[in-house]
Amino acid sequence: MFVLLKTWQRGREMVTANRTEEEGPLRTFVEELRAADPPVARVPRTGIFLNARGETTPLALRANVEHNHVLHECVVIVSIERLRVPHAHPDDIVTIDDLGYGDDGISHVTARLGFQDETDVPRIVRMAARKGLERDVNVDSASFFLSRTTIVRTDAPGMAGWRKRLFMTMARNASDPVTYFGLPDDRTVVMGSHVKF
Numbered sequence: 001m002f003v004l005l006k007t008w009q010r011g012r013e014m015v016t017a018n019r020t021e022e023e024g025p026l027r028t029f030v031e032e033l034r035a036a037d038p039p040v041a042r043v044p045r046t047g048i049f050l051n052a053r054g055e056t057t058p059l060a061l062r063a064n065v066e067h068n069h070v071l072h073e074c075v076v077i078v079s080i081e082r083l084r085v086p087h088a089h090p091d092d093i094v095t096i097d098d099l100g101y102g103d104d105g106i107s108h109v110t111a112r113l114g115f116q117d118e119t120d121v122p123r124i125v126r127m128a129a130r131k132g133l134e135r136d137v138n139v140d141s142a143s144f145f146l147s148r149t150t151i152v153r154t155d156a157p158g159m160a161g162w163r164k165r166l167f168m169t170m171a172r173n174a175s176d177p178v179t180y181f182g183l184p185d186d187r188t189v190v191m192g193s194h195v196k197f
Helices: 002-023 026-035 059-068 121-131 161-172
Strands: 041-050 070-082 094-097 106-113 143-152 188-196
Touching (some): 002 059, 002 161, 026 059, 026 106, 041 059, 041 121, 059 143, 070 121, 094 121, 106 121
Parallel strands (some): 041 143, 070 106
Antiparallel strands (some): 094 106
């Protein structure tokens, strides 16, 4: 059991470091969007992008801009932090960051949840909307975007080959994020990318 836990922990550290590099800083990405010439086309409605860290750009958001050349009229990036308490106080769950600009329709929402709190992203976005996002958000018609990474094993140092294979097996068996985050199946888009490990 100890080997499994250590393998999972070390593997997550390595994948997270590589993914963070690929995502790039979120504020830099917002600056690049503002400076884009010609500007990126804005499409109606709300795009909600889940991201593990508040400092980096969701891969699905980056891919949507780079490959589809569009940005939703309202963009909400949601990151979840787990607290070491069973339940977070309702008033402290949601914080909103306009990422330096209150007029571009791009907001970052951080949800701080206790370890027994349900991870219900639509509910979190509704809470943020009540607190005041840059644009009106209709969660019932919003599209949700997940960044799913495919882990590609390399000969890079950091972990023995057999442990890399074990980690990749465990990662493949992880729970379905659409169910875990309480997302609607019919309005969730999963965009993939490769992360070297």
